[in-house]
Amino acid sequence: MRSGALLALFLAGSLGATSPGLAEDAPAPLRVCADPNNAPFSKQDGSGFENAIARLVAEELRRPLDYVWWAQRRGFIRNTLKAGICDVVIGAPAHHYDMALRTRPYYRSTYVAVTRADRHLDITDLHDPSLKSLTIGVHLIGDDGANPPPAHALAQLGVVNNVKGYPIYGDYRQDSPPQRLIEAVAKGEVDVAFAWGPMAGPVAKASPVPLRIQNLEGEEAFAPLEFTFEIAMAVSRDNLPLRRELQRVLDRRGGDIRALLEQAGVPLLPFRRPSLEIVAQPGGADAKQAE
Structure with missing residues (x-):
């Protein structure tokens, strides 16, 4: 999956206001790059689960x-981390994902099927x-073939005539455009939607249907x-010190972060390589950047 399918990658924003009244010797702010209109991940009102994780880390x-x-x-990445206007x-x-330096993974998830309970x-299988015989909804990203895995898999199976595409970018004037796919299930526009779990789970949890x-x-x-x-x-590729700091936070507070994800409704899977799983214990050692 290309990074665009997971992050829905970013364009055209504005710099967030910095905290007023900081003393000269006060610690520098942790500048988080986030979309102000991308629930359930991030919202300008701070209600996204990534907002909650950012607060814990800071x-x-x-x-x-x-x-930012x-x-x-x-x-x-080009306009934020590489431009130096944000930190993480x-x-x-x-x-x-070689455009940035990453911590060890702190959660693992999957694509899901979303249906009305009634x-x-x-x-569970494509x-x-x-x-x-069902109407199927999937996210679409663009015309360059970079669509999410379920869209490609259904095409391989010849299931195309009953598939409806919902642009993951959508109309940015609306609230959190990617949610339209899950809302389509609730409204009965489609019988089943295949979507990235961390987006679908929290939206489904909050659905009135x-x-x-x-x-x-x-x-x-x-x-x-x-x-x-x-x-x-x-983080940016030249910011190894911050990467180490973030890894120590993940090692110490991994259990709390997992609880935030579960509370939000993010479907979580165990790590395939147990040695990489973040655990809630102090003194976690820095790992080499192996990815």
């Missing part, structure tokens, strides 16, 4: 928290024969497509 580092607000479109991205792909559908979330299985049949991903924090 408190642990004893630094004021500031935001930047709409999620392409060019995010709270959620970034942990692997195959439909009593049981869909090979499910019922998909041929009860929705069902089921993790997709059988992804090995679509290799080299990947459906599960590990998420890390990202």
